[in-house]
Amino acid sequence: MRVLVVEDEPTLALRLQQMLETAGFAVDVAYDGEEGWHLGDTEPYDAVVLDLGLPRIDGVTILQRWREAGRTVPVLILTARSRWSEKIAGFNAGADDYVTKPFEMEEVIYRLRALIRRASGHSQPELACGPLRLDTNAGRVTLNGDPIQLTAHEFRILSYLIHHPGRIVSRTELMEHVYDRHFDSDSNTLEVLLGRIRRKVGAELIQTVRGQGYMLIKPEG
């Protein structure tokens, strides 16, 4: 899962990036409104954490522009302004949820996971696909009830596939949602990572569709 953090306060942005990466997200950070708007407009993020008070373009304007351009990415607003009138303004501009500063990192992570889950059509915090289960709140994957150890990249790939079971996910799509924009990757690495995941969860669960991509098999019934 790849998220964009738009936050102009460097310390806060860094902490958010660290915490979100620990929680299993690929994170891009933008430090001003213009960069944030541009990234959100061009990259396929799974969610955005948007500060409202930004230099150059303010958060509400960015959000309005994205929504006008038809970008439906879930947006979590960060704001120091806790009055309801300001929250209403944010929601009217197209926000999906808000967190007031100062906030707990766990709160942000929890809300982000919920937003991403909802955006891909899941209402329960636990996503299940055959023997595989992803507890989105805890960020943990189990196979037949036993937890599996995954590296950060492996977790992101598997998590993305579990969010979209039974659908062919192209190689490009997978790479776009698993790596941040500064990560220098090639498709071989992805192939290698998928190989490792298959060894951990069973090769039959993840199918390679030749020339198209990969698919997590959805059990019948």
Next chain:
Amino acid sequence: MTEDAERPALSLSVRLVAGAMVWLGLMLAIGGGALALAFRETVEREFSHRLDAMLRGMIAATEIAPDGSVTLVRPLGDPRFEQVYSGWYWQLAEPSGRLVRSRSLWDAVIAPVDGGAELRTRRTVGPRDEALLVAERDLHFPGLDGPVHALIAGNTGEVQEGVRRFDLLLVSALGLLGAGLAVAILIQVRFGLRPLRAMAADLKAVRDGEQPRLSGHYPREVAPLARAMNDVLDKDAELIERARTHVGNLAHGLKTPLAVLSAEAESTPDVTVLRRQVQAMRSLIEHHLGRASAVAGAGRSLGVRVPVGEVAHSLAAILARVFVERNLSFTFAIPHTAWFRGHAEDLEEILGNLMENACKWAHSTVRVSAEDTGDGLVITVEDDGPGMTPEQAAEASRRGKRLDEMAPGWGLGLSIVSDLVELYGGNTAFGRSALGGLAVSVGFAHPRSG
């Protein structure tokens, strides 16, 4: 700011003086014109009466000689008829065409006009191009085979001269009168506007900090303005005082957790202590911020009102999105006549916090109802969750003010609501809902009109 707002409006003195002057000038001009016209008419009528009388005298002195020739048996009184080209002439025309003329006419002729036996007057020019008024008529004498045309002419120049002199006199008299009135207007305007200047000076003294409010004794027309001004000043002073208290309280309140934090920083920090202190600071800030931003709405803003239903619905739409997993349903019982008399932001704050709190605790349903009882508005937000007991909620609403025993995230919203409602002069009540959960009612009395 627009250009219009930067340029001051036309001054009151200029308005009053200019208006009066224009009117005065107009009236004097019309009056003067009418007078001059009336005078000229009178003088001219009198002149023509004189000519008329002279003509009658001339006719009385006219006789027919036995040979049929017409003669004037005695001279007319005025010597100017003997003076050549004096401007005063008479002339008699026999039916044969022979003319008998005054000496003053010498050899010139005033062309007679056929008319009849009635007296008539007309204007013409004399032998020296002087303006003449002519009175003439036809006379019938027995024994003559046609009428004798009798005519007398007078120089109107002397009349014009008189009129001109009168006009001059009139203009100077009216001018003097106008100037006198203008001075009177100026004095009156200055005198009349003196209270306004005094008020400006008074306000300047307030601005310079020499006095806290307007102190002058003002006439009836501007006294309400001064009173309103004083109300605003008092309100301002109150707001400033309140804001000052808030800042003071906040600053002092922050010192304790800061002291704890700095003590912690010197030893090995204990994360739970840090967290608790940060939370304490956060609650403190929220509490004071809530009050501070509510201050704007605390003054009963006359004429500002918000439909309760609209705000409740838009908040419900947002909360339904935030709490989408909970599948909550909102029910409303809000008549269209339910208006909140205050700022929209304050109603949004009150309802937003109440509804959010209800959503947190509700099983499945949140109900918002409002009722205008005639002398007040009551808004109730209920949920069907286990949530807080009314006693706990009431306690929570007070908790914002107490730093000790603060549980994070608990009742902060309620505390903001009860503060805000209090600022509006209303009250907050906690009870058991028929739905099974907590019911929070906020009541506002309508401001008495007048």
